Amino acid sequence: MLPAVSDPSTARRGVSPAAAALLLIVIAVTAALLAYTWIASLVGAGPETPPLHLQELLKIEALEQKNSKLRITVKNIGVLEAEVQRVYLIDERGLAAASYAVDPPLRLRPGKEKTLEVEARVAAGTFTLKIVTTRGIEASYRLRVQGGQRPPAPIAGTLVVAVEPPQGGVTDPPSGTYSYPLGAAVVVAARPSPGYRFVAWLLNGSRYSSEETTTVQVTGYITLTATFQAAPLFQVANKTLTASGPPSSQAEIAILVRNEGAAWGGFSVEVYDQNQQLAGSTQGSAQPGETATVKLQVLLPGAPGAYLWEVKVLNLLTGAYDDCRGMTVVAYSETGQPSFQIAEYNPQVYGTSSESTTLSFTLVNTGGAPGHAELQLYNHNNQLLTWQQVALQPGETITVPLQAQLPPSPGTYTWAAKVYNLDTGSYDDEKTITVTVLSELIRNGDFSKGSAYWNLENPWYVDTSLQLARAHTRTNEDFSASISQTFEAPGAVTLTQLQLYYYMYASPPGQVDMLQLRIAIENSTTTLWSDSISWSQSTNPASRTYTAPLSLQLSPGTYRLRITAIVDVKRGGLSELDVRVDNVSLLAAPP
Known part of the structure; x- marks a missing residue:
């Protein structure tokens, strides 16, 4: 009997033990990797970044109305620094009854609160007060306005005031964006900087007016640009101007004219005698920074004596007189005794x-x-x-x-x-x-008697070694603190001059948003006069003697001079702030 033969196409094959073991290892490693990835995703996944409206949060903490003024206290309860850019009053119809630009924007660090003030120029009624940040985040407050100044009307027009070139001059109102009722007539004025001249106002790019002061109607969103052009500016450079000779003789006058402007130009020098009659004139030209010498002949007066003449420089481009100087002219006798004047x-x-x-x-x-x-x-x-x-x-x-x-x-x-x-x-x-x-109205202005007569708010103190008032500290917070002194006007007087020495230093300077000294003269209810001295990073430390000419009439009574240090710092604060004041003087003359 022959042995059975297997069919190769139908025969069953077994897996070798080595291959089976290898397959099990691969399956186990893959499962472990999948499990690790899943667990890691569960452990490592943190909370999602909250949306912007949950990062930047503002709260209106308090609201006070006094006459037509609204004082709004705003607190930053978010995690981002915020800048309040605009304030709206929305009436019950949902229309903007008033809109106010906060310029510069009110900056708030997380957890900090500040107060801003706007004028409620609306009729009495119920409104929604809305504040808006530069990122578009809003906070609102429902209020009742007690007695306003005008009926509610939506703000529908925008006026943008611009200057070209920026260094060419200034405008009133200053460069910026303003909201007005549709159809409002707005008066604007331009004033050129030294070395520039006003050219024209451009309305939406087209020539509108060649007058420095003009009126524009706000018909929608409009842009009004004051354009200026570089121009020459001529000044007499002679230290003294004199001419002398016998009566009725010819005298030559040499006049130095310097161009202090920003462009080449021509000028005319005109000499006027003691009777304001033109005695002679000549023309010249100069490049910026150049000094030109011009000469002209004049006829001296017919009688011996000393006379005061005038030299004027006419700018041929602008048509204005840039400078005017006095000149001593002497006509002397050729015989006789000396005579002095x-x-x-x-x-x-x-x-x-x-x-x-x-x-x-x-x-x-x-x-x-x-x-x-x-x-x-x-x-x-x-x-x-x-x-x-x-x-x-x-x-x-x-x-x-x-x-x-x-x-x-x-x-x-x-x-x-x-x-x-x-x-x-x-x-x-x-x-x-x-x-x-x-009369000197300030006592102990040099602080040689310590703090006598002065009221000093923290952190101000009198540095007895330097004999001056000083605010020397480190700070992480904004602050406003003053030194002040009351003074008496014994009768009707005119304040003529205020003078003081100041020193301002901040470290690191990049942490300062604002540092200034504000000087004010006050009575019991009103600020009669004020001015500010501002610090900048480019002049750190800043120190000099500040002098303000005054012409302020006072009635008999009690007044106060207040000098306030105002500091606004960035997050992280200042390691050193040093503000000093000394030699304070306030002079008054009889009426």
């Missing part, structure tokens, strides 16, 4: 009690011979205070300084300057001088 002097002298001051006089010899003169200064009691002797040739001029001490009591006094001719034994000339002794 006071050609120039200051008829008004101001100072404080017992202050030492220097008075300057220009003497000329208008006679026909060399001579000697004595310039004498007399006070209000006709007492000789000081004198000085000089020698002059015919036609010669000389500047004579005389030093004297002002009276000890505030008031107005009449002094006299006399020229005594030592050759003839007679007085040739006499001039009257009005001397005003000003």
